[in-house]
Amino acid sequence: MSTIVVEARDLRVGPRGRVVGGLSLAVPEGEIHALLGHPGAGKTLVLEALAGLRRPCGGRVRLRGADPYTERDGLRVGTVWRDGGLFPGLTVTEVLEGWRRWTLDPLTVDEALALTGLEKVARVRFERLTAGERRLLDLSLAMVNRSDVLFLDEPTSGLDSGTVHRIWATLRHVAAAGKTVLLTTRDAAESRRASRVSVVDRVRSYSAGRRLGAA
Numbered sequence: 001m002s003t004i005v006v007e008a009r010d011l012r013v014g015p016r017g018r019v020v021g022g023l024s025l026a027v028p029e030g031e032i033h034a035l036l037g038h039p040g041a042g043k044t045l046v047l048e049a050l051a052g053l054r055r056p057c058g059g060r061v062r063l064r065g066a067d068p069y070t071e072r073d074g075l076r077v078g079t080v081w082r083d084g085g086l087f088p089g090l091t092v093t094e095v096l097e098g099w100r101r102w103t104l105d106p107l108t109v110d111e112a113l114a115l116t117g118l119e120k121v122a123r124v125r126f127e128r129l130t131a132g133e134r135r136l137l138d139l140s141l142a143m144v145n146r147s148d149v150l151f152l153d154e155p156t157s158g159l160d161s162g163t164v165h166r167i168w169a170t171l172r173h174v175a176a177a178g179k180t181v182l183l184t185t186r187d188a189a190e191s192r193r194a195s196r197v198s199v200v201d202r203v204r205s206y207s208a209g210r211r212l213g214a215a
Contacts, residue, residue: 002028002029003064004026004027004028005064006025006062007026007062008023010022011049011059011060011061012056012058013049013054013056014057020046029180030177030179030180033194034182034196034197035047035182035185035198036185036191037184037186038186044082044184046200052075064148076146077147078143078145078151079142080138080142080152082157084134085137090125091126092113092121092122092123092137093109093113093122095137096137099141103145104145112140112144113140115139116170121133130163131159132163136163136166136167136170139167148180149180150174150179151182152181152183153184154185155183156168
């Protein structure tokens, strides 16, 4: 039986009384799980709660059986948010080297570059990167600490098809190595690339069955 990495039971989350309610899921090692919903459905709120960054209004969240709000020691979590990071004046290598200094037992710069195929832009300054390269850098930074679980907020939104392919190739690679991935998307077609899908709704949320990954 696979180890459950991310678990939520009857999760309710939202600001000022606008609540996403009733989400339950159990995500094992090596799975890519999509949270599907229209803009404004509350996907980001749910992702923040699952990552231990926003306390829920009700229900519970566990990461590897631990409460992520009070027992974060030993949890290796990586996150990518929609806005991404800003690192003007720094090269890709310099950004990764700076990130490594805050991390115990990090990947090497070469390992982080290879994961997302950024070797050719290693010496390029941040402001000269394309939108796709910036998103791939965000993903590299999320994995520098050898993350066991990745929380990604619409990681492919607005990107060209080539970059989308590279991101999904990276996610499949890390999932095959036993990492767990949760991502949000508003695109039903993209959600079919994931192992499972949960639909997020302001009124009611539910988990769908297993889907076959798309190419």
